[in-house]
């Protein structure tokens with residue numbers, strides 16, 4: 033295979049230098065985690081001003097328990113392209129965010145266990161849902177960054193209403209399979225499988241991923 037690859041989000045970035053290197057490599061989305069309990073909590077290592085200084089056009093903020101007002105404030109101050117919402121964000125809260133950030137892409141996270149719940153099935157197939165895209169991740173007590181994949185076969189035969197990011201244990205080894213899934217992911221979200229330590233990305237490995245997704249296995 034050679035040509036257009038699936039889009040790639042690198043999540044859990046904690047440095048300006050790594051952001052710049054990833055941008056130069058052609059990474060499509062940069063993820064900054066605003067969950068204080070995460071070992072990749074962005075504000076532990078860089079400031080809002082520094083995140084604002086990163087010129088990448090598609091920065092995504094990851095939120096777990098902030099209010100709509102706090103999310104809007106952070107999104108405006110650092111210039112987020114998207115907000116990724118983990119946990120129980122209501123349709124009303126998402127509506128509030130959308131009203132104040134009409135140009136911002138809202139990604140609703142579905143945390144998937146061993147099977148899909150009835151609500152998750154509905155969310156996957158609902159064209160009228162208030163979010164713009166879904167991010168499908170593995171359910172874990174830490175809410176994300178587990179390095180574990182859910183059973184991707186659960187998605188087979190479901191007609192998804194909106195584009196989705198595939199997250200959870202995406203690695204160099206399973207990435208070719210991931211980009212060819214049906215339904216096809218809009219983007220792959222990579223994180224702990226491409227790190228030398230939490231929040232420190234393995235740039236060589238991410239470069240290999242982009243090469244592999246673009247040119248296939250036979251490099």
Ligand SMILES: O=C(O)c1ccccc1NCC(=O)[C@H](O)[C@H](O)COP(=O)(O)O
Nearest residue numbers: 043070175176177178179200201223224
């Ligand atoms: O990565 C974290 O530490 C994290 C903590 C709390 C909420 C979300 C978090 N990450 C969000 C992501 O989008 C991750 O990229 C996603 O969970 C996949 O991570 P991994 O399984 O390590 O590839």
